[in-house]
Amino acid sequence: MAALRNRDTRQVIYLRSAHVFGRNPDKADSVLFNLDASQIHASIRWDGHAWLVIDHSRNGTFIDDQRIGGEAALETGRTLRFALGDAAGWEVVALDPPCAMLLPPRADMQALTLQRFHLLPDDLAPESTVALSPDGQWLWEDTAGSNVLRDGAPVRIGADVWTFAALSQIAPTSDLAQMGAGAGAPVLFNFTVSQNEEHISLTIAEAGRRADLGERTHHYSLLTLARLRLDDAARGTDATSQGWVEVGRLARMLGLDAQHLNIQIFRVRSQIARAFPDGANLSNVIERRRGEVRFGAFGFQIVRGAQLEGTFTPDATPPSAFSQTRAAMQAQC
Numbered sequence: 001m002a003a004l005r006n007r008d009t010r011q012v013i014y015l016r017s018a019h020v021f022g023r024n025p026d027k028a029d030s031v032l033f034n035l036d037a038s039q040i041h042a043s044i045r046w047d048g049h050a051w052l053v054i055d056h057s058r059n060g061t062f063i064d065d066q067r068i069g070g071e072a073a074l075e076t077g078r079t080l081r082f083a084l085g086d087a088a089g090w091e092v093v094a095l096d097p098p099c100a101m102l103l104p105p106r107a108d109m110q111a112l113t114l115q116r117f118h119l120l121p122d123d124l125a126p127e128s129t130v131a132l133s134p135d136g137q138w139l140w141e142d143t144a145g146s147n148v149l150r151d152g153a154p155v156r157i158g159a160d161v162w163t164f165a166a167l168s169q170i171a172p173t174s175d176l177a178q179m180g181a182g183a184g185a186p187v188l189f190n191f192t193v194s195q196n197e198e199h200i201s202l203t204i205a206e207a208g209r210r211a212d213l214g215e216r217t218h219h220y221s222l223l224t225l226a227r228l229r230l231d232d233a234a235r236g237t238d239a240t241s242q243g244w245v246e247v248g249r250l251a252r253m254l255g256l257d258a259q260h261l262n263i264q265i266f267r268v269r270s271q272i273a274r275a276f277p278d279g280a281n282l283s284n285v286i287e288r289r290r291g292e293v294r295f296g297a298f299g300f301q302i303v304r305g306a307q308l309e310g311t312f313t314p315d316a317t318p319p320s321a322f323s324q325t326r327a328a329m330q331a332q333c
Contacts, residue, residue: 001113001167002044002051002095004080008088014111016167017046017098021082022056034085041082044074046098059083100138102130102155102162112162114138117273119266120157126266130155131273133284138164143247143262145290189285189300191223193309204275211275218264218271221254225286225295226302230310239314243294250293265293 002015013019013030022028024039032041038057045052054071055061061068062081074080079089102112112118119126128142130149138149142156149155151166192201200219204211213219229243251261265286272285285296302309 001099001101001111002046003093004090005093006088007079007091011107013090014101014103014165014167015044015051015098016165019044032082032086034083036083036085050074051095053080057083098167100167101165103165104162105160117270119270123270126263127158129266129269131269138166141288143258146288187298189226189298191219191226191300191302193223193302193304195305204272213271213275216271218267221261221264222268222286222295223302224250224253225293226300226312229295230302230312233312239297244289244292245294246292
């Protein structure tokens with residue numbers, strides 16, 4: 001992210017990829033209050049390589065007291081002034097490329113730069129997630145459901161309300177993320193389950209890549225959702241209806257309370273997002289609608305002990321789908 005800090009008030013402004021400064025509140029992203037500033041005084045834009053400040057004013061825009069002629073590149077540590085009446089000036093404190101972020105409710109808090117997937121407020125006690133969807137939209141999801149974030153949308157983190165800032169356009173996730181919709185080479189989730197089901201390992205394979213996620217407690221929640229979808233596929237249930245289960249029922253099946261279950265769901269998504277940090281977004285491996293969740297449209301197989309329990313292919317009913325799934329589910333209910 002790129003940011004300016006007022007040398008007097010310490011106010012921080014986080015720059016949009018095209019950011020306008022001026023006295024006209026209807027046209028400026030950041031409003032200036034010194035009377036010698038123009039209605040639209042200056043703009044700062046990202047050109048793909050650097051941040052440029054462009055002067056549109058009558059009374060000038062200054063970098064370290066030197067009036068710029070037309071436009072100039074910004075450098076960290078320099079002071080930017082919008083006309084001479086801007087006595088304190090704005091220190092250039094960061095010049096990273098533009099990115100989406102969550103803006104804090106108070107000046108003493110730092111903005112959160114968004115990088116495809118986040119657990120909020122933290123990894124230890126997550127209450128919600130913010131993630132980039134395969135089609136390039138930012139989604140905020142809590143226990144009530146999923147919401148598309150538009151610029152300026154509120155995001156509650158604990159007792160505070162942050163603001164989503166779409167400071168730049170982000171291209172849709174390609175390849176691996178598209179696999180959830182059935183495009184390209186299939187993503188395969190491989191569950192390896194001990195005979196007594198005390199140990200569940202998970203690997204993910206896609207187009208020659210493989211991520212070994214090891215054993216985690218939350219893998220059992222994902223495994224249970226996979227079994228529910230597998231059973232519905234074997235019954236011939238329509239793909240749009242396969243695998244949905246009420247959160248309360250799933251919690252009872254797993255012997256968890258609803259809050260702990262939601263934490264496990266958030267941790268599943270976080271672990272997968274970290275395993276594929278290069279733009280592959282598999283956070284939708286667990287889909288959610290109001291009061292219900294399911295395993296997403298990704299291929300998987302389950303091996304229990306030394307036997308194949310079942311295989312699932314999106315939009316298809318695999319011949320092995322029903323092998324042991326119903327018995328396994330009934331044993332958990």
